[in-house]
Amino acid sequence: MTNEKFNQTDRYDALMDVVANRLTNRAFDETYTVPKEHYELILESARHGPSGANAQPWNYIVITKPELKQALADTFVLEQNHRAKLGMKFPTPNYRGMATAPGLILVAADFRFIKAFPVLNDGSELDQRYRVNAERILLQSVAASVMSAHLAAAALGYAVWWVTAIGQEEIQEQFKPLIGLPDELAIIDIMCFGPPKKESYKRWRRELPEIMSYDKFNMDNFWTDEMIDEWIKTKRHRVMYRDADNVD
Numbered sequence: 001m002t003n004e005k006f007n008q009t010d011r012y013d014a015l016m017d018v019v020a021n022r023l024t025n026r027a028f029d030e031t032y033t034v035p036k037e038h039y040e041l042i043l044e045s046a047r048h049g050p051s052g053a054n055a056q057p058w059n060y061i062v063i064t065k066p067e068l069k070q071a072l073a074d075t076f077v078l079e080q081n082h083r084a085k086l087g088m089k090f091p092t093p094n095y096r097g098m099a100t101a102p103g104l105i106l107v108a109a110d111f112r113f114i115k116a117f118p119v120l121n122d123g124s125e126l127d128q129r130y131r132v133n134a135e136r137i138l139l140q141s142v143a144a145s146v147m148s149a150h151l152a153a154a155a156l157g158y159a160v161w162w163v164t165a166i167g168q169e170e171i172q173e174q175f176k177p178l179i180g181l182p183d184e185l186a187i188i189d190i191m192c193f194g195p196p197k198k199e200s201y202k203r204w205r206r207e208l209p210e211i212m213s214y215d216k217f218n219m220d221n222f223w224t225d226e227m228i229d230e231w232i233k234t235k236r237h238r239v240m241y242r243d244a245d246n247v248d
């Protein structure tokens with residue numbers, strides 16, 4: 001017998017409507033102004049994110065000044081050029097859309113909270129190994145909060161853009177003073193959102209059986225190194241920049 005309390009399919013459907021329609025777009029309607037309440041609704045959702053030790057190692061800086069958005073976009077374009085010169089073959093999007101994104105929020109992570117997670121804090125070799133795990137706890141915590149923010153923006157009807165490609169430490173150091181961010185914090189993500197310039201599209205997803213198994217890992221789902229290399233070579237650019245029906 002199904003317990004109605006745990007079978008609230010209407011709520012599930014409402015959630016899935018948001019989850020499945022959270023779509024990345026990289027160019028927004030630049031004439032639109034995000035109402036202040038929307039920033040608050042979005043970050044209220046982020047505030048409820050779960051985190052290791054309930055440390056909540058995040059902070060959100062809403063960027064409204066066009067000159068700051070422009071500076072950030074310029075930094076990205078420079079980094080992109082730098083990567084191209086290094087021969088990094090990552091298919092880079094056009095970061096100019098960042099300058100005109102109606103909504104732009106910087107996510108700052110406080111990595112000092114690593115010591116709030118299970119670590120020895122004695123600098124030993126064992127401590128280092130625990131620290132690797134603690135860093136993963138911190139990254140997953142911040143991602144959980146950021147995801148809540150993205151879902152809230154999607155629920156409001158916006159297209160979203162999750163950007164992590166801030167690159168190396170030096171780039172961070174250039175930008176931090178512009179927003180008065182203390183050295184102890186790191187800009188880990190940039191969240192852009194707004195009405196899309198052109199309609200968003202649904203990107204490829206692996207089918208459920210390809211990512212799911214019961215009790216024992218299904219080896220059919222295991223990718224060899226060669227398969228991953230092949231995927232990067234032939235598919236990655238398609239799954240990033242084409243809709244799900246046009247990947248093959």
Ligand SMILES: Cc1cc2nc3c(=O)[nH]c(=O)nc-3n(C[C@H](O)[C@H](O)[C@H](O)COP(=O)(O)O)c2cc1C
Binds near residue numbers: 203
């Ligand atoms: C952790 C994370 C980092 C990402 N970093 C970038 C980024 O730096 N630049 C970018 O253009 N897109 C970035 N994306 C967006 C992904 O490319 C996008 O989510 C993916 O292609 C799936 O498309 P969808 O969001 O429409 O489902 C990132 C997404 C995530 C979750």
